[in-house]
Amino acid sequence: MAALCESFTLCGLGPSGGVGLGGGLLALEPGPGPDHVLLTDRGRTATLFKVSDQKPLGCWSVKHGQILTCPVVCNFETYEYIAVHDDKVLRIWKNQDINLDKVFKATLSADVYRIHSVPSGGPVVLFRGGGVRTLDVLLEAPQQEIENIISDEVIKWSEALMEGEQPVLIFTTEKNGDFFVYVQKLKVNSLHRYKLEQQESSKPLNFTAYVNKQMITLLCLYSNNSVYKVLVPLKQNSEEEEQILSKSLLLNLSVSGRVLKGTSFVVLDKDHIAVLGRQAAPGKESKECLTIWNTKFQTLQTSKELPLGTSGQLWCYEEKFFFTHGKVLTVVMYKCETSSLAAAVGKLKDSQAPDMSSFVNWNTLGDEELVVSFQSQESVALKSESKMTLRSKRNTAAEVQPDNLSVGQLLLKLKDASPSVFEDGLRQIMSKAQMPDLQAISGCVVTALTNRCKANPKYYPKNFLLDIVQTHDLSYSLCPDLMPLALEKKDVYLLQLCLRRFPDIPEKITYACLKIFLGIREASLQDVDLDLDSVICYIDLDFNDKEVKTEIVENGFSAELEQEIWDTKITKQAHLTTDGEFCPVGPQKAALLNAVVRSAYSETFLLPHLKNLPSREALLFLRYLYYLYVKCSEKINTTLPGTHSPTISQILDWMCLILDAHFTVMVMLPEAKELLSNLHKFVRAQVRFYSELNKIEESLRELQRLSHQRDCQTYSIEVLELI
Structure with a gap:
């Protein structure tokens, strides 16, 4: 999943922009720091910006009569800037240099x-002739002869990539409507030429590429409003002069x-690309927009209209888009999550959870009759003997029971037996079952x-059901009647185990569990055997039984109803947090809510x-989530101790859900006023705290950069003051 976040203006591009970018942008390149970008205009000026502060850190211009013909880049090894003006004149300078006319200059051939x-x-x-040189080699002899490789072809696009520790340059050319791809390995000085497969009705407009497993993946944006993928091998096995890709x-x-x-595009990750272009529909005015597409599921993820128009250029660095919008350079932040069907459909459990096991793969269970025979005892009774047999040809231990009876027949035989005989028979069935049928047979038994x-x-049979759920890898779809039965019996321990172990519980059942957990009285949970691993490390179990009376505010509710829902008795059974907030529920109820x-x-x-959750119960749940959030924030690692504890992301997600579902009610309830204020x-305090951390991080990065530039030959002591 992908989304566009907040946006802001980095600088103006007109004569009044203040940075000399009156002719538009030639290119945008990454700067020397993680938050820096280099802007080169279509004229004389290059400007270094700190993006987060939206201010220029340096600005350099060539003198009148000269023009920058190549985007300025940063040498990340020496932290120097490199530019070319008037096609052949190379300039190299550092941050402290002001006048480019006095910096290093070399005229190339x-x-x-x-x-x-x-x-x-x-x-x-x-x-321009296709020759390639590293800067070090070029500076040794600036006037060295450069070979003309591409003859009458014109370079359309180029990019430098890294294959392991080896730099690779790829560029595309065009001649008479034909497009060619060149791959230059610098260390071994090998050049390969390929011809791009022609398409009669359209031509490529833009390119981008990345390296993966000894292969360059070249993406091409074509004029027929499509993106194509071309695989370019890094290892050339044949001696063919021209290989068609x-x-x-x-x-x-x-x-x-x-x-x-589309006019330009960039790759965000292996499943997402961003495209800048003009969206058109029959009978409607076309509009320019920025879009993010999921290439795995072939879907448009998000879009942002740009009514002031763009130059058609798009750059992407550090999860930020850069593009011109009207007369300004706009920055739009974005986020991309792992592209998977599970992520697209719903929230997943924490991947680090120790109790997440592999579940039954229905494709390994053989015939359709096997699945049907596990649905219910009544349907089994209607099947013929041939359909009742489970993999009779394989003759596994799960299929061959005494008297050669199938599992379905054994269940029918046990249907009218006494409870003890019935349960013993079911245990015998499961004890003789083998993988891969064990999960399906366990579901059949449940x-x-x-x-x-x-x-x-x-x-x-509470204990029997608990034993099966604890020792077998079941899922909701294998035994869909189990959790509704536990809800009917108010078996909260069984519900807790199912919530932990089942990965496919419907949201309706999850809500029913939440409602019953919030509505159950604390006193009735005292003697219930629950798993308290998720709360034992941050909620005090040695609580005082002293009761604290709370005032009942009558706001359109009957006092009796509030007494029943709200309990009006809160036991002191938790440590106070740093904010003085106490846990509004006992450890037993907290363990259930954590599930x-x-x-x-x-x-x-x-x-x-x-x-549909009653307002008082929603408020109670929100109080508990706030308590968890405060407890998480007390620690540097922002994680709760113990096993099966919620993560801070899960806590925040549920807080947002409750506020979204009950926003109006929360605003109107007097009891919620203090909580919302807290x-x-x-x-707000957390935002300020992390903002200060970001400032410290940037200061430390700057100090680290400065330390690389100095080479202290003598012992010294330095005092650094962060303001």
Whole structure:
């Protein structure tokens, strides 16, 4: 999943912009620091900006009559800046240099197309004739002869990449409508030429590339509003003079009749690309916009209209987009999450959870009859003998029971047995089952138990069900009647285990668990055997039984109803946090609520159910989530101690869900006023705290950069003052 976040203006581009960028941008390159960018205008000026502060750190111009013909880049090894003006004149300078007419100058023998600088490979110079030199080699003899490789071809695009520790330069050329791809390995000085597969109705407009597993993936934006993928080998096995590279369609830039005519694009990660262009629809005025697309699922993730127009250029550094919008350079922050179907559908459990096991793969279970025979005892009774047999040809231990009876037949035989005989028979079935059928058979056994409980409301094998859930890798889909039965019986321990171990619980059931956990009285939980691992390290279990009376505010609610829902008795059973906030629930209820907070869910499906949660219970849950948030913030690592504890991200997600579902109610409830005020103060304090940390981080980075530039030959003591 991807989303566009806040945006801001970095600088003006007109004559009044204050940075001399009156002719538009030639290019934008990364600067010497993690928050720095270098802007080169279509004229005489290059400017270094600190993005977060939105201010220039340095500005350099060549003299009148000269023009920058190549984007200025930074040499990340020496922290020097490199530029080319008037096609052949090379300039190199440092931060403290002001007048470019007095810095290092070298006149080259051929026109320069572009200089590329990679962090660990050093600057690489690409000449218009296709010749390539590293900066070090070029400076040894600036007037050395540069070969003309591409003859009448014109370079359209180039990029420097790193294959391990070896720099690789890739560039594309065009001649008479044909496009060619060149790959230059610098250390071994090998050059390979390929021809791009032609397409009659369209031509490539823009390119981008990345390296992965001895292969360059070249992405091409074509004029037919599509993005194609071309695989370029780094190892040339044949001696063919011209190898044709085939392309495959990666993405079609159209949604619901609206077509995006892209002008430039960038790769965000292996599953996302960003495209800048003009969106058009039949009968409607076209609009320029910035879009993010998911290439795995072929979907448009997000879009931002740009009514003031753009230059068609797009750059991306450090999760920030840079593009011109009207007469300013705009920065838009973005975020990309791992692209997966699970992430697209709903929230996942913490991947580090120790109890997440592999679940049954239905594709390994053989015939459809096997799955059907596990659905219910009644359906099994209607099947023929041939359909009742489970993998009879394989003759596994799970299938061959005494008297050659299948699992379905054994369940039918045990249907009318006494409870003790019934449970012993089920245990025997599970003890003889083998993988991969064990999970499905366990689900079948649980279904048989729940069916018997429905038929006989007085029968409820609690310990047997707990043992199965604890020792077998089940899921909700294998035994869909188990959790509804536990809700009916108010078996909170079984519900806690299911919430921990089942990865596919419907949001309706999750909400039902939350409601029953919030509504149950603390006194009734004292004798319940629950797993307290998630709370034992941060909630005091040796609490005082002294009761504290609280005032009941009558605000349209009957006193009796409030007494029933709210309990009006809070036991002192938790340590105070640094903010003086006490845990509003006991350790037993806290352990149950933690199981809900850690469960998997989808916001889209859960939110409608949460809106039905009574206001008092919603407020209680929000108080508990706030308590957890404060406890997390007490530690540097922002994680709660103990096992099965919620993460700070899960806590914040649930706080947002409750506030979204009950925003109006929370604003109107007098009891919620203090909590909302505390939330506001606490979050504001956290923002200030992290803002100061960011300032310290930037100061330390600057000090580290300065220390690299100095070479102290003598012993010295320095006192650093951070203001």
